[in-house]
Amino acid sequence: MKPTTERDLAEAIASAKGPLRITGGGTRDVGNPVVGDALSTAALSGITLYEPGALTIVAQAGTPVSEIEAALDAENQRLAFEPMDHRTLLGTQGTPTVGGMVAANVSGPRRIAVGACRDHLLGVRFVDGAGTVIKNGGRVMKNVTGYDLVKLLAGSYGTLGVLSEVSLKVLPKPETEATLVLNDLSLENSVAAMSAALGSPFEVTGAGKVKGQTCIRIEGFEASVRYRAEQLTALLSKHSDVDQIEHKASGSLWRGIADVSGFADHAAVTRVSVKPSAAPALGVKIAGQHNVDVMLDWGGGLMWFGMMQDDAAAVAHQAIQDSCAQINAHATLIKAPIETRAAVPVFQPENPTITALSDGIRAKFDPRGILNPGLMG
Amino acid sequence: MEMPQPNPTILSRKAQIVERLQKVLPKDAVIHTDAQVRAYECDALTAYKCPPLCAVLPASTDEVSAVLKACHEMGVPVVPRGSGTSLAGGALPTADCVILGTARLNAVLETNYEDRYIRVGSGRTNLSVTGAVEEMDFFYAPDPSSQLACAIAGNIAMNSGGAHCLKYGVTTNNLMGVKMVLMDGTVTEIGGTHLDAAGLDLLGLICGSEGQLGVVTEATLRILRKPEGARPVLMAFNDNEVAGACVADIIKAGVLPVAIEFMDRLCIETTDNYAKAGYPDCEALLIVEVEGAPEEIDEQLALILDIARKHDPVELREAKSAEEAARIWLGRKSAFGAVGQIADYMCLDGTIPVSSLPMVLRRIGELSEEYGLQVGNVFHAGDGNMHPLILYNANKEGDLELCEAMGAEILKLCVDAGGCLTGEHGVGIEKRDLMTHQFEPQDLEIQMAVKDVFDPMWLLNPAKVFPLESSQTRRIAAE
Numbered sequence: 108m109k110p111t112t113e114r115d116l117a118e119a120i121a122s123a124k125g126p127l128r129i130t131g132g133g134t135r136d137v138g139n140p141v142v143g144d145a146l147s148t149a150a151l152s153g154i155t156l157y158e159p160g161a162l163t164i165v166a167q168a169g170t171p172v173s174e175i176e177a178a179l180d181a182e183n184q185r186l187a188f189e190p191m192d193h194r195t196l197l198g199t200q201g202t203p204t205v206g207g208m209v210a211a212n213v214s215g216p217r218r219i220a221v222g223a224c225r226d227h228l229l230g231v232r233f234v235d236g237a238g239t240v241i242k243n244g245g246r247v248m249k250n251v252t253g254y255d256l257v258k259l260l261a262g263s264y265g266t267l268g269v270l271s272e273v274s275l276k277v278l279p280k281p282e283t284e285a286t287l288v289l290n291d292l293s294l295e296n297s298v299a300a301m302s303a304a305l306g307s308p309f310e311v312t313g314a315g316k317v318k319g320q321t322c323i324r325i326e327g328f329e330a331s332v333r334y335r336a337e338q339l340t341a342l343l344s345k346h347s348d349v350d351q352i353e354h355k356a357s358g359s360l361w362r363g364i365a366d367v368s369g370f371a372d373h374a375a376v377t378r379v380s381v382k383p384s385a386a387p388a389l390g391v392k393i394a395g396q397h398n399v400d401v402m403l404d405w406g407g408g409l410m411w412f413g414m415m416q417d418d419a420a421a422v423a424h425q426a427i428q429d430s431c432a433q434i435n436a437h438a439t440l441i442k443a444p445i446e447t448r449a450a451v452p453v454f455q456p457e458n459p460t461i462t463a464l465s466d467g468i469r470a471k472f473d474p475r476g477i478l479n480p481g482l483m484g
Numbered sequence: 485m486e487m488p489q490p491n492p493t494i495l496s497r498k499a500q501i502v503e504r505l506q507k508v509l510p511k512d513a514v515i516h517t518d519a520q521v522r523a524y525e526c527d528a529l530t531a532y533k534c535p536p537l538c539a540v541l542p543a544s545t546d547e548v549s550a551v552l553k554a555c556h557e558m559g560v561p562v563v564p565r566g567s568g569t570s571l572a573g574g575a576l577p578t579a580d581c582v583i584l585g586t587a588r589l590n591a592v593l594e595t596n597y598e599d600r601y602i603r604v605g606s607g608r609t610n611l612s613v614t615g616a617v618e619e620m621d622f623f624y625a626p627d628p629s630s631q632l633a634c635a636i637a638g639n640i641a642m643n644s645g646g647a648h649c650l651k652y653g654v655t656t657n658n659l660m661g662v663k664m665v666l667m668d669g670t671v672t673e674i675g676g677t678h679l680d681a682a683g684l685d686l687l688g689l690i691c692g693s694e695g696q697l698g699v700v701t702e703a704t705l706r707i708l709r710k711p712e713g714a715r716p717v718l719m720a721f722n723d724n725e726v727a728g729a730c731v732a733d734i735i736k737a738g739v740l741p742v743a744i745e746f747m748d749r750l751c752i753e754t755t756d757n758y759a760k761a762g763y764p765d766c767e768a769l770l771i772v773e774v775e776g777a778p779e780e781i782d783e784q785l786a787l788i789l790d791i792a793r794k795h796d797p798v799e800l801r802e803a804k805s806a807e808e809a810a811r812i813w814l815g816r817k818s819a820f821g822a823v824g825q826i827a828d829y830m831c832l833d834g835t836i837p838v839s840s841l842p843m844v845l846r847r848i849g850e851l852s853e854e855y856g857l858q859v860g861n862v863f864h865a866g867d868g869n870m871h872p873l874i875l876y877n878a879n880k881e882g883d884l885e886l887c888e889a890m891g892a893e894i895l896k897l898c899v900d901a902g903g904c905l906t907g908e909h910g911v912g913i914e915k916r917d918l919m920t921h922q923f924e925p926q927d928l929e930i931q932m933a934v935k936d937v938f939d940p941m942w943l944l945n946p947a948k949v950f951p952l953e954s955s956q957t958r959r960i961a962a963e
Binding site: 129157159161162165182183199206219222223225235240242243247248254255257263276308328330334335381405439457458461462465469471484 | 493532575597598599622642645653654656657658675677685687689693712728732735736739777779784818835838839867868869903905906907910923926927931933949
């Protein structure tokens with residue numbers, strides 16, 4: 108099913124006889140495998156409203172992210188949370204949609220400075236599991252009118268409702284950017300350097316470690332970037348020599364970090380959200396026991412574990428989740444064959460109170476349990 | 485403003501209820517004499533008052549849990565209260581409720597500069613959170629005008645904003661985790677020192693739920709390193725609409741000031757008489773502040789001033805020193821107090837798309853003439869969050885009702901312009917009955933269904949947020 112209007116979408120859900128497997132562009136095959144009739148929002152497409160002076164854009168859920176980005180680019184604006192394109196990592200085909208991006212709450216390296224997708228999401232329209240069209244939030248930047256279901260819908264992977272329209276806050280594009288590179292730091296020293304940079308007044312908008320390189324990004328007006336690069340270089344020189352990458356090369360470096368393209372050849376990939384200072388110990392522990400590669404983003408707060416061998420992935424992922432449970436971190440299996448995903452919890456199991464509340468909410472939004480059932484565990 | 489009739493059974497059982505609460509709390513933590521409970525009869529929306537059955541001041545999460553468990557078992561409604569600075573009546577009691585004050589939960593539990601967070605008791609005041617990390621040049625970004633007094637608990641309940649959220653976001657964008665007690669006494673942690681939720685984003689749901697889903701006892705907050713410097717510039721115009729157009733042009737130009745504040749003639753004159761900030765004689769003024777190193781500030785301000793010059797300003801005033809900067813902010817920061825000196829006022833909080841600013845300001849002017857009540861406008865222009873102050877005389881019969889009616893018209897205007905009823909103050913009781921103008925019945929139904937999950941008996945702050953008519957069946961079923 109590929110409804111072309113919100114009304115048709117509502118009708119399709121109201122008349123569904125069994126479970127629905129909901130997709131946007133089908134590029135983010137994440138979560139427990141879902142069995143059900145396919146329902147795609149890809150044909151609900153188009154930008155509804157774009158006001159550059161108000162920093163807001165409203166679009167139907169199936170609108171390609173690339174179409175949004177092109178429209179914003181023409182006004183020198185952007186989606187500041189830098190959404191990841193999953194196609195490189197997952198090897199998927201298709202066109203990422205803005206609805207899919209929101210449903211998976213996809214953010215990139217700049218999340219550390221400006222917030223996640225959910226922080227830029229101003230409003231949603233969606234169809235719940237009974238086929239009712241519901242709106243929440245709006246298209247203004249400050250809005251505390253009623254409960255914030257906008258945040259709840261972001262990252263709910265279509266299990267609470269099927270998005271039909273989203274409105275997003277956008278931000279001006281900076282004039283230029285630069286990246287400082289520190290080579291061959293240990294995990295511990297890398298996180299220490301990134302923390303020092305992020306704790307400085309120099310407005311770092313990216314801090315990650317890929318292969319041997321610890322990368323620190325700054326953006327803004329040219330003179331300002333130059334000034335801050337100097338200050339940060341002085342600050343970081345006690346950790347190692349500091350190289351600098353300019354505008355264009357910096358841009359493609361961070362595109363690669365956002366898309367985790369370095370793990371495109373890995374059979375399985377686990378994504379961990381953790382307190383940055385706890386990342387080195389977790390990385391060392393897992394790498395000591397399992398055959399994994401480690402990448403850092405968000406100053407160490409986001410860890411990517413890449414497993415080359417598929418047959419050992421389930422064990423490694425389980426070990427990562429077990430370790431995360433002890434330090435209030437969480438791990439999600441982003442990439443793995445379907446059999447592996449069926450064998451382990453894809454999402455980090457939560458405490459019984461949170462699980463009961465989440466189940467209770469799902470039962471209200473989707474009383475028949477037909478929206479991507481079981482996808483989040 | 486209508487409130488539900490208090491439950492007579494609960495009123496008649498006051499002695500037993502107080503006794504039960506005294507069993508789980510220290511003696512001085514249960515406040516129950518008529519004279520003492522009067523201190524809790526209202527919040528900053530002082531037009532409405534009602535003393536509660538009693539008030540409790542628990543000093544730990546365990547005590548909060550014990551209080552809620554007892555009230556849950558006795559079927560007694562609980563109204564959580566931070567510092568009582570709500571402008572929306574979020575902490576207004578009913579006669580049959582227990583006020584749960586968070587004031588004693590005010591400790592700093594952990595500061596971590598490496599990972600850039602602080603964990604505090606929810607009763608801690610907003611400004612004292614920054615106070616706790618200032619020596620290391622860090623700060624907590626959301627800065628509501630009441631930040632000297634308001635508690636983090638209330639900030640979370642209302643998802644409070646402030647003058648600087650154009651750059652730093654509001655409470656929900658700076659909240660990493662909470663420890664929360666559900667109405668049945670269950671204690672749970674949501675979020676923590678990591679980013680993003682493992683499953684559903686319950687933290688995002690809790691923030692802004694106006695104390696209706698649980699009582700937050702601890703909060704983990706993101707802290708940021710202070711910028712090297714900040715500098716404001718003042719721009720005076722002879723037309724509200726021109727000032728509004730200037731705001732849109734600044735935003736479109738690619739600079740992102742940390743704040744853009746707007747004041748109209750009534751507020752300019754009133755504050756100048758009061759605070760002597762020396763503001764220019766004009767119809768509208770903007771205060772625009774940017775941050776960074778001195779050279780960065782120079783560059784951004786040059787760009788902003790270039791834009792302003794195209795809008796025929798009466799005056800452009802750059803701060804050349806810290807003292808001049810303080811003078812530019814002085815009037816804005818004392819605006820509410822100054823207006824309070826000349827009249828009673830009701831402060832509205834609707835948000836509109838910035839592009840609708842000229843139209844909405846014009847229409848507010850027309851409404852002011854129709855109703856015969858003066859309106860001052862002072863607000864966060866960068867994000868469209870308006871604060872029209874409607875002046876009235878509380879001692880004049882019918883004036884409050886007239887003021888309420890006019891306020892309702894302005895808020896409906898905000899919704900019709902593509903905005904919303906409240907940008908940072910919350911719905912409380914004040915905007916409760918206007919919710920049907922912004923939402924369809926099914927939009928409210930699903931929100932109330934969320935409350936059903938967290939608080940099936942509708943005991944937590946039950947008469948707020950939703951129109952009484954919409955929530956009636958649920959509240960009555962719970963009795």
